[in-house]
Amino acid sequence: MTKFPRDVPIAKVLKSLEALGFEVIREGNHISMSRINLDGSRTPLTLPNHKEIKSSTLLLILRQAGITRDEFLEIFDEL
Numbered sequence: 001m002t003k004f005p006r007d008v009p010i011a012k013v014l015k016s017l018e019a020l021g022f023e024v025i026r027e028g029n030h031i032s033m034s035r036i037n038l039d040g041s042r043t044p045l046t047l048p049n050h051k052e053i054k055s056s057t058l059l060l061i062l063r064q065a066g067i068t069r070d071e072f073l074e075i076f077d078e079l
Helices: 010-019 055-065 069-078
Strands: 007-009 023-027 030-036 042-048 052-054
Touching: 007 010, 007 055, 010 023, 010 030, 010 042, 010 052, 010 055, 010 069, 042 055, 052 055, 055 069
Parallel strands: none
Antiparallel strands: 007 052, 023 030, 030 042
16 A cells, blocks of 8 residues: 655645545635535535645545545545
């Protein structure tokens, strides 16, 4: 298994989250994203609009989105 990334460019994080079904709603100091789940509910997601996202922040974002590390890394490594 790949090690969890330390400082990841925001563009790669956004591409990975979009591949997992999230879409950007709004950008400013923070980026708001949302995903419509199979049951019709929405999963909101907010992340800082920094050049790079630290691993600890990324883990909190994934937890907020209900995405496992392995699920994220599978998509992340393909990009």
